[in-house]
Amino acid sequence: MKTPRILHVDGDNYFVTCEEILSPTLRGRAVVVAGGRRQDGIVLSASRRAKAFGVKSGMACFRARQLCAELVVCPARPEVYRQISARMFAVLNRFSPLVVPVSIDEGFLDLSAEADGAARWHELSAAVSREVGLALSGGLANSRWASKLATDAGKPGFLEIAAGREKEFLSPRDLRELSGIGEHRADALAALGARKFSDVAALPSMLLRQRFGIWGQKLWLFANGEWPEELLAEVRPRTMISRQKTFSFDVRDYCRVLQFGTVELKKLLAQLRREQLAPRELGVTVRFADFSEASAKHRFRVAQERDEIICAMFAAKFRECVSGQTKSVRQLRVALWNLSPQPAQRLLFP
Numbered sequence: 001m002k003t004p005r006i007l008h009v010d011g012d013n014y015f016v017t018c019e020e021i022l023s024p025t026l027r028g029r030a031v032v033v034a035g036g037r038r039q040d041g042i043v044l045s046a047s048r049r050a051k052a053f054g055v056k057s058g059m060a061c062f063r064a065r066q067l068c069a070e071l072v073v074c075p076a077r078p079e080v081y082r083q084i085s086a087r088m089f090a091v092l093n094r095f096s097p098l099v100v101p102v103s104i105d106e107g108f109l110d111l112s113a114e115a116d117g118a119a120r121w122h123e124l125s126a127a128v129s130r131e132v133g134l135a136l137s138g139g140l141a142n143s144r145w146a147s148k149l150a151t152d153a154g155k156p157g158f159l160e161i162a163a164g165r166e167k168e169f170l171s172p173r174d175l176r177e178l179s180g181i182g183e184h185r186a187d188a189l190a191a192l193g194a195r196k197f198s199d200v201a202a203l204p205s206m207l208l209r210q211r212f213g214i215w216g217q218k219l220w221l222f223a224n225g226e227w228p229e230e231l232l233a234e235v236r237p238r239t240m241i242s243r244q245k246t247f248s249f250d251v252r253d254y255c256r257v258l259q260f261g262t263v264e265l266k267k268l269l270a271q272l273r274r275e276q277l278a279p280r281e282l283g284v285t286v287r288f289a290d291f292s293e294a295s296a297k298h299r300f301r302v303a304q305e306r307d308e309i310i311c312a313m314f315a316a317k318f319r320e321c322v323s324g325q326t327k328s329v330r331q332l333r334v335a336l337w338n339l340s341p342q343p344a345q346r347l348l349f350p
C-alpha cells in the first residue's frame with residue numbers, strides 16, 4: 001500500500017472573505033459577519049484587522065463595537081457563502097480524484113498519488129485564490145486527524161507533517177485540539193492523567209481499549225504515529241433530522257409554543273416522507289428565557305409512519321418539558337432520529 005497523503009484545506013476568515021469578494025471596498029478594513037437572532041448578535045467571522053482589535057468569533061457584536069469603533073458589521077448571507085463554496089470545491093476537484101467536503105469551507109483531498117504533495121498544495125491554493133478570491137490554509141499528513149491538526153497548527157498558511165514524524169509532531173500537543181474529541185472524552189482522558197498526545201502514547205493500549213473501545217485503540221495508535229489512514233469517500237446516510245425555532249421575543253403562552261412546534265414538526269415529517277424515511281425516536285428541547293433547558297424524548301416500539309401519532313407524542317413530550325414551569329420560552333427544538341426506510345408499498349397504497 002502506498003502511504004496515504006491527505007490534504008486538509010480550510011478557508012481563512014471564510015464568511016468575511018466572501019463579503020470582501022462581493023464588496024472589494026471592504027478589503028483591509030475591520031469587518032465582521034454577524035449572525036444570531038437579528039443578524040447582529042454574535043460575531044461569526046472576523047477579518048484580520050478586526051482581530052487586531054481583539055474581536056473574535058463567538059463574541060457579542062456590541063462588545064466587538066466597543067473594542068473597535070471603525071467596525072463594519074455585515075449580516076450573514078448563508079446562500080451567498082454556499083455559492084462561493086461550490087466554486088471553491090469545483091477548483092479543488094481538479095486537483096484530486098477524491099475530495100471529501102466536511103463543511104462549507106473545509107474539506108479533505110487525497111494526494112497519495114502525487115510525487116510532491118506540498119507542490120500540489122501551492123498550485124491548488126494559488127488557483128483558489130486567483131479564480132475564487134479565497135485564501136486557504138492547509139495541512140498535509142498521513143490521515144484526516146493528523147492533517148486537520150497540521151492545518152490548525154500552521155494557520156494561516158500551510159504545514160506538512162513529514163512521513164515518520166507524526167509522533168514527534170503530536171507529542172507536545174493538547175488532546176483537546178483533536179477534532180471531535182468532545183468534552184466528555186477529554187475529561188475522561190484527563191482523569192487518566194492524559195492531557196497531551198505524549199501522555200496517551202505512554203499509557204497501556206489495553207487501558208484505552210477498555211475505556212474507549214475502538215476509538216481508544218485508534219487514539220493510542222495515532223498518538224504513537226502508527227495510524228496511517230486512506231481517505232474514503234463517505235456516503236453518510238441521514239441519521240437525524242431536526243428543526244429549531246428561536247422566538248424573536250420570549251413567549252409565555254405555552255399553547256402558542258406548542259402550535260409553532262407542531263408546524264416545525266410537520267415540516268420535518270414532510271421532508272422525511274420525501275426521503276422515504278420513518279423515525280423511531282423523537283426529542284423535544286425547550287430553552288427558557290433564563291437559558292435553562294428542559295428536554296424529553298420518546299422511542300416508539302417500531303419506526304412510526306403515522307403523522308398524527310408522532311404529533312400527539314410530541315405534544316405529550318412538550319407538556320412534560322413545561323409542566324410546573326412559569327418561565328417564558330425563548331427557543332424550541334424538535335428532533336427525529338433512528339430513521340428507517342419506509343416500505344415503498346405503504347407509500348403507494350397508504
Ligand SMILES: [Mg+2]
Binds near residue numbers: 010013014
Ligand atoms: Mg475556516
